[in-house]
């Protein structure tokens with residue numbers, strides 16, 4: 001493809017063009033400032049590629065999502081979270097031997113160091129588990145050196161221990177004793193067992209619940225350069241250790257516009273139910289520019305068609321609730337919201353569709369997972385994606401520290417004012 005041409009102040013510049021394996025076109029502006037003295041501006045990075053990556057492909061217009069080229073629909077139907085984690089991190093579907101070893105390694109690294117339990121004692125029971133999660137993850141760096149030789153082991157340690165950290169944070173919040181990992185359980189079953197078993201009686205994990213959780217983890221496993229993954233790449237580019245880097249992704253995911261949305265979707269549906277179920281009133285509020293209300297779980301920076309994950313989760317929600325014999329009025333409210341919104345010109349014009357967060361909370365609720373743990377579930381699913389993206393970046397010999405530029409719009413040079421000559425200015 002020909003170079004791009006830029007004309008600035010009457011001068012023409014040639015900019016090289018990169019074309020990806022799916023035909024995406026990127027104008028390479030690496031040398032823009034040195035050639036032209038100018039930079040680009042792109043609030044929210046909606047048009048800016050931060051990297052080239054071979055991990056996940058999304059086509060937002062056609063509602064396509066692929067991990068290493070495999071369609072999410074196929075992986076959701078045929079794969080497992082551990083197999084998808086291996087695929088994302090190491091780049092190929094594992095052989096049976098590779099998967100057995102990966103599973104063995106994860107199973108035998110799921111214990112936390114006993115003295116790490118003391119960290120939980122300082123938190124009030126009301127501490128949000130996302131805050132506990134990120135501080136416990138960064139604290140792993142106190143026990144495990146971040147060396148090249150330890151990289152595989154540390155990847156295993158983090159994938160294996162995050163579910164234990166998550167389950168312990170839940171037990172701490174409800175004042176129950178910690179339940180330790182069980183080596184004879186699958187990843188999802190072990191997480192549910194650590195969260196819901198109590199010493200006084202045996203707890204049986206229903207296979208359909210474990211299968212539904214495994215599906216949710218697959219669907220959340222990666223999503224190219226979203227807010228939290230870009231944060232992981234930003235922090236990782238300074239060569240901070242892997243644990244600190246992933247902890248930064250957990251913090252970014254916590255925000256209600258990103259991974260925190262699944263918690264806010266349920267709170268929104270509960271509010272609609274508590275206020276009489278008039279979902280049309282909330283559609284009108286979402287359209288009202290004078291209202292700060294947004295339809296949580298709707299809209300996406302990239303998808304301008306259905307989020308393929310939302311389609312899969314909508315079907316899974318029906319299946320799981322039917323299997324468990326649960327009738328959740330919030331699911332009916334969600335379906336009515338979706339139906340009305342998708343017929344409304346405001347949403348149609350802005351191409352606002354349900355995203356991954358719209359139905360996931362309904363399934364978590366059916367599993368008995370409390371709302372405050374929803375974003376923790378998202379983080380557990382996204383962990384292999386964060387690790388894969390971080391590993392791809394650190395293994396790139398051309399990696400540079402992320403350091404965007406800015407256009408300065410503040411005061412031009414002025415002289416210092418002695419304190420007694422200053423006037424009060426209202427601080428906002």
Ligand code: SDX
Pocket residue numbers: 044222223225226227256257258259261286287293294295296297298299300301302350352355356357
């Ligand atoms: C995730 O990036 C990823 O890949 C993220 C994710 C992943 O897997 O990592 O997919 C996970 O974070 C999903 C998104 C979860 N967040 C929510 O559900 C929160 C509600 N959604 C919005 O806040 C919003 O849609 C975003 C944040 C998701 C996207 O925001 P953008 O791309 O910056 O779009 P925008 O806010 O500029 O919206 C464009 C227009 C605006 O109206 P106008 O100014 O053009 O009149 O659409 C409107 C917005 O007001 N709009 C909404 C809306 N989302 C956008 N109006 C009402 N309700 C909404 N939900």
